[in-house]
Amino acid sequence: MSQEFIAVFMFALMMVMLFTGQRVFGAIGAVAAIAALALWGTGGQDIPFSAAMKLMKWYPLLTLPMFIFMGYVLSESRLADDLYRMFHVWMGSLNGGLAIGTIGLMVLVSAMNGLSVAGMAIGATIALPELLRRNYDKIMVTGVIQAGASLGILVPPSVVLVLYAMIARQPVGQLWLAGVVPGLMMAAMFVVYIWIRCRFQPHLGPAMRDAGEVPFGEKLRLLGAGALPLAIFAAMMVPFVNGWTSLVESSAIGALAALAASTLKRRMTWTIFVTCVRQTLAISCMFMWIILAALGFGAVFDGLGAVRAIESLFTEQLGLGPWAILVVMQLSFIIMGTFLDDTAMLVIVAPLYVPLVGALGFDLIWYGVLYTITTQIAYMTPPFGYNLFLMRAMAPPEVGLGDIYRSIIPFVGVMVLALAVIMALPGIALWLPELVYGNQ
Secondary structure (H helix, E strand, C coil): CCHHHHHHHHHHHHHHHHHCCCCHHHHHHHHHHHHHHHHHHHHHHHHHHHHHHHHHCCHHHHHHHHHHHHHHHHHHCCHHHHHHHHHHHHHCCCCCHHHHHHHHHHHHHHHHHCCHHHHHHHHHHHHHHHHHHCCCCHHHHHHHHHHHHHHHHCCCCCHHHHHHHHHHCCCHHHHHHHHHHHHHHHHHHHHHHHHHHHHHCHHHCCCCHHHHHCCHHHHHHHHHHHHHHHHHHHHHHHHHHCCCCCHHHHHHHHHHHHHHHHHHCCCCCHHHHHHHHHHHHHHHHHHHHHHHHHHHHHHHHHHHCHHHHHHHHHHHHCCCCHHHHHHHHHHHHHHHCCCCCHHHHHHHHHHHHHHHHHHCCCCHHHHHHHHHHHHHHHHCCCCCCHHHHHHHHHCCCCCCHHHHHHHCHHHHHHHHHHHHHHHHCCHHHHHHHHHHHCCC
16 A cells, blocks of 8 residues: 555545544544554554654743633623724714724734634624614625634734644744734725725615714723723733743733733623633643644654655646645635634644645745635635634524625635735735844
């Protein structure tokens, strides 16, 4: 039996297990363990052991629970309510202003959490009912929330980029900085689209008359409340960017700052604190198991020479150029994203694609941004996009699945355009990391 056939069989078996509803780390880890023992006997047990040791020695992994805890503290303490009220009174007098404010809310939530699920939950529970009550078009606003929530895995501190850094062996700090400009650019493109559409179709996002009735003093108070997450983000990132603290130390500063802010605003209770700790432990352990399984799976694949076989298939047998191969890889992400989440996609294909991208001469920091944007697109692509079903589960009964499908079409178009721009102009993603790390 050839090594190529074994690699294909491993991949097919893993996909079958995932389709049967098995947990991601269980499916990936089981296939890796069985293949290692079948190929190399009892010596194969060294592969998962080596992967576990590599994981435990990866110091930046400590940032994962810190940022997850920070996000849960800010979400559970309902500081996002103040943010949305701020956008309500400052932007509501414009046509589509509240939808534009929702994008701003999502950017700030992304900077607090790093997970798209958190942005989706906050948007669906806080923004969506208010938008519908203000007679905003239900199709447009569900698309706004899904598009805004997708920024959570690109704007730092992105948890997905932490996982990519571990698997691709790239610096987390550079990946985060690489995601800043593309993330803000995509948010700005969403805002421009909403503004243009509501300008020509005002009934989609009617202006709110009561927004101008709020006293100016209340507006200033809410502006201060909205600046709080930015202050927390600055307290965390400024020392890191200037080289005063390490990445792990900055993550601890962010977690402590969030806890202090929620306590000072009297939003933190013992029940909320326990909830945040439990959720942080659950999510952190889940990600660690997934990374461990991915490292083991990648080690077996590398031992089989699967990466070299795929490179030979693309370059020699199919005769594809580097850019054509890159496009094919991005299309495969979109297809897989119709039935897998971002973490599953990463751990399945990263052992194959990341070495190939490096061999083709592309920058792996830049490719991490491309992967993340493509994952965002896949999250919102019918028929089985992950975000589509999250929105359906959280949306009120009057918003049907057909409405949700139609809502994302223009926003997916905007994201594809953003992906094409960043592919054509890699400097958009690489400028900030080169500026910061080039001066150190």
